[in-house]
Amino acid sequence: MTEAVMAKQIFFIAGTDTDAGKTFIASGLLAKAKQAQLSTLGLKPVAAGCSETDQGLRNDDAMKLMTQSTVQLSYEQVNPIALQPAIAPHIAAQRIRKPLSAERIVGLLRGVLMTNKAEFTLIEGAGGYRVPLNPRETLADCIKELRTPVVLVVGMKLGCLNHALLTVEAIKRDGLHIAGWVANQIDPAMSAYDENIETLRAMIPAPCLGVVPHIDNNTAEAAAEYLTLPSMEG
Structure with missing residues (x-):
């Protein structure tokens, strides 16, 4: 295991789209990090599309991250802003008169990250990289404040090249390090799939951390077989 992987690492997971x-x-x-004997933590600070349970609002994505986290936190620490409607987070928050702000989200994340002992931490976004928080701010403003390296997930489908390259451009304009892309x-029926992969390899100035095929058994362990852990260096 390399020294870079051994160090405490925190990454933001961005997507080209919902x-x-x-x-x-x-x-x-x-x-993958657990297989490398690293302690892990997944965070989902903002989640829309939550279900009402006896314990309160719960989001499937946040629960999946908790399943893969060796550092156990309360649900409210993992997903402090849980919104019921499956719509843009800022609209969902407006409807319940609890507007979102970058300052609040950064404060919540810093509170967890300061006490977090995990060697490998992922902060998953909501929707695309620039999902709005309010008329003036986007979730990207939080990542700019935290200076967190970004891992970009490219959803391979028609139109993904434009989405991927525009997102890469936005991340670099914000002065953030792209640790890699997946x-x-x-x-599964995408035309010219291999050619699209090669175009992305040529045009994204960051390492490819994996090419994950369409998997019927879409478990975390199945995805891990195709992935390489990112590095903070660069």
Whole structure:
């Protein structure tokens, strides 16, 4: 195991779009880190599309991250902002008159990260990289404040090249380090799949951490077989 992997590492998981497979890939990376004998933690600070339970609102993505986390926190620490409607988070928050702000989210994350002992931590976004929090801020503003390296999940489907390259451009414009990207095949019938992968390899100035095919058994362990852990260096 390299010294870079041994060090405490924190990454933000961004997607090219909603349903790009952020949680699937994040869970796979957490599983990969566990296999490397690292302690792990997955966080989902903002989640829309939560279900009402006896314990309160719960989000499936956040629960999947908790399953792959060796550091056990309360649900409210993993997903402090849980919104019921499966719509854009800022709209869901407006409807319950609890507006979102980058300052609040950064404060919540810093509170967890300061006491977090995990060697490998992932912070999963909501939707795409620039999902709005309010009329002036996006979730990307939180990552800019935290200076967290980004792992980009590219949902492989028609149109993904444009989505991926625009997202890479936005991340670099924000002055953030792209630790790597993952191709996640969400459309099993995608035309010119291999050629699209090669185009992304040529045009994204960051290492490819894995090419994950469409998997019927979409478990974290299945994804982990195709993934390499990112590095903070670069």
